[in-house]
Amino acid sequence: QAPKPVGPVPNARQIEWYHREIIAFFHFGMNTFTNDNEGDGKASPQLFNPTALNCKQWTNVLKKAGIPCAILVAKHADGFCNWPSAHTDYSVKNSKWKNGRGDVVKEFAAACKADGIKAGIYLGPHDRHDSRYGTPAYSDYYASQLSELLRNYGPIWEIWWDGAGADKLTTEFYTRWADTVRRLQPQCVVFGTKNSYRFADCRWVGNESGFSGDPCWSTINPNSIRDEADHIKELNEGEIDGTAYVPAEVDVSIRPSWFYHPEEDNKVKSVATLWDIYFNSVGRNSVLLLNYPPNKEGLIPAVDTQRTDSLRWLINNTFKTNLAKGASIRSLHVRGAKYNPANLVDNSESTWYAGSDAFTTDTITFQLASAKTFDVLKLQEVIELGHRTTGWSVDYSMDGKNWIAIPEATGKQSIGYKWLVRFRPVTATHVRLRITAGKACPVLHSFGIYKQPKAS
Ligand code: IPT
Numbered sequence: 401q402a403p404k405p406v407g408p409v410p411n412a413r414q415i416e417w418y419h420r421e422i423i424a425f426f427h428f429g430m431n432t433f434t435n436d437n438e439g440d441g442k443a444s445p446q447l448f449n450p451t452a453l454n455c456k457q458w459t460n461v462l463k464k465a466g467i468p469c470a471i472l473v474a475k476h477a478d479g480f481c482n483w484p485s486a487h488t489d490y491s492v493k494n495s496k497w498k499n500g501r502g503d504v505v506k507e508f509a510a511a512c513k514a515d516g517i518k519a520g521i522y523l524g525p526h527d528r529h530d531s532r533y534g535t536p537a538y539s540d541y542y543a544s545q546l547s548e549l550l551r552n553y554g555p556i557w558e559i560w561w562d563g564a565g566a567d568k569l570t571t572e573f574y575t576r577w578a579d580t581v582r583r584l585q586p587q588c589v590v591f592g593t594k595n596s597y598r599f600a601d602c603r604w605v606g607n608e609s610g611f612s613g614d615p616c617w618s619t620i621n622p623n624s625i626r627d628e629a630d631h632i633k634e635l636n637e638g639e640i641d642g643t644a645y646v647p648a649e650v651d652v653s654i655r656p657s658w659f660y661h662p663e664e665d666n667k668v669k670s671v672a673t674l675w676d677i678y679f680n681s682v683g684r685n686s687v688l689l690l691n692y693p694p695n696k697e698g699l700i701p702a703v704d705t706q707r708t709d710s711l712r713w714l715i716n717n718t719f720k721t722n723l724a725k726g727a728s729i730r731s732l733h734v735r736g737a738k739y740n741p742a743n744l745v746d747n748s749e750s751t752w753y754a755g756s757d758a759f760t761t762d763t764i765t766f767q768l769a770s771a772k773t774f775d776v777l778k779l780q781e782v783i784e785l786g787h788r789t790t791g792w793s794v795d796y797s798m799d800g801k802n803w804i805a806i807p808e809a810t811g812k813q814s815i816g817y818k819w820l821v822r823f824r825p826v827t828a829t830h831v832r833l834r835i836t837a838g839k840a841c842p843v844l845h846s847f848g849i850y851k852q853p854k855a856s
Pocket of ligand 1: 563564593608651
């Protein structure tokens with residue numbers, strides 16, 4: 401008999417979203433040409449003029465790095481539109497670029513399609529150019545632009561409702577806009593903030609530095625999203641008894657700024673920093689939204705692409721061999737043959753280990769095929785069944801009797817889609833996962849131990 405779900409559970413959009421693990425963000429717009437991050441909306445459209453825009457170059461980087469989804473800023477708070485919107489003159493159609501016949505959204509969507517990348521859109525709710533901002537007329541304007549973007553550019557997988565400067569926008573505004581999204585693109589994930597809290601499929605993580613909390617629950621109380629200024633900790637860590645399932649998306653830029661500035665060419669985050677960010681986001685039950693600022697030419701600079709390649713190399717080479725494979729595995733509270741603990745190391749998401757309903761705790765012991773040296777742990781719950789385990793620790797042993805705690809993996813709380821831990825290498829013949837607290841019997845589909853490769 402299958403275990404029953406407990407607490408809030410993800411919808412189909414959220415399950416798809418979690419599997420992306422990393423999403424690319426592209427901040428490219430008027431600010432790129434004025435060397436700004438927060439333009440006031442007064443810059444002349446003539447200034448927008450990429451000399452060699454090539455969205456294929458962007459998506460090639462992602463394809464190579466195994467990043468399956470990308471979100472383009474179509475309009476930032478300066479109001480300039482990267483596509484020739486029928487609803488404003490403040491757009492590419494009045495730029496020098498391609499004599500006003502260019503369309504960045506179109507080129508982006510086409511490149512995504514060609515490279516099998518899921519396209520998403522940031523349509524800035526805040527607008528410093530349009531004088532109607534905050535009025536019902538602005539709601540109409542924004543709704544028209546949303547329809548334009550969601551009708552004419554193929555499938556859109558995420559819409560990003562930045563809370564920056566958006567306090568004037570009421571839930572009524574967002575209710576209408578969310579209707580548009582749901583009607584036109586039912587699979588589209590909503591990044592929701594402040595007054596769009598009710599429609600949020602994923603939440604802000606409370607910082608722009610690339611880290612989720614420890615723990616990091618996918619659940620939260622909706623008011624914590626709405627009143628974000630007073631709930632940064634809740635955004636960062638989630639809430640164990642939160643009434644809504646709204647996991648964290650970790651937005652961070654590979655450079656200090658969101659937009660390109662030549663003076664930041666030597667400040668691209670190092671591979672070591674990106675590796676930390678990966679563990680602190682993807683490794684903490686969250687999705688990483690990693691920003692790339694294309695330059696004035698309309699290209700991603702080589703150093704940013706090299707760092708991305710190196711990050712992917714690290715991910716692939718760390719996780720290619722689960723050293724727990726081939727172990728003989730026993731658990732204390734078996735549920736039955738279908739939920740055998742061997743399912744934890746079969747590299748399949750559709751076969752699970754589940755404990756008996758009578759217990760919320762458990763101990764799962766892995767007797768390894770031989771002594772193994774490892775420095776990374778991976779745990780994955782079956783998210784469809786809700787957050788179940790709320791306390792866990794991992795120990796290792798050379799004889800199966802004397803156990804040594806891994807301090808970094810002791811007294812842990814959440815698991816969720818994926819939880820990773822790094823520590824100094826240990827050598828063991830036995831490893832055990834102690835589930836010390838839970839809301840219901842544990843249900844996990846993966847447990848792994850890995851060794852990080854030596855730096856490339
Ligand atoms: C911050 C917003 O307040 C928040 O709602 C979210 O959109 C976030 O940005 C995205 O990074 S404002 C920022 C200056 C911290």
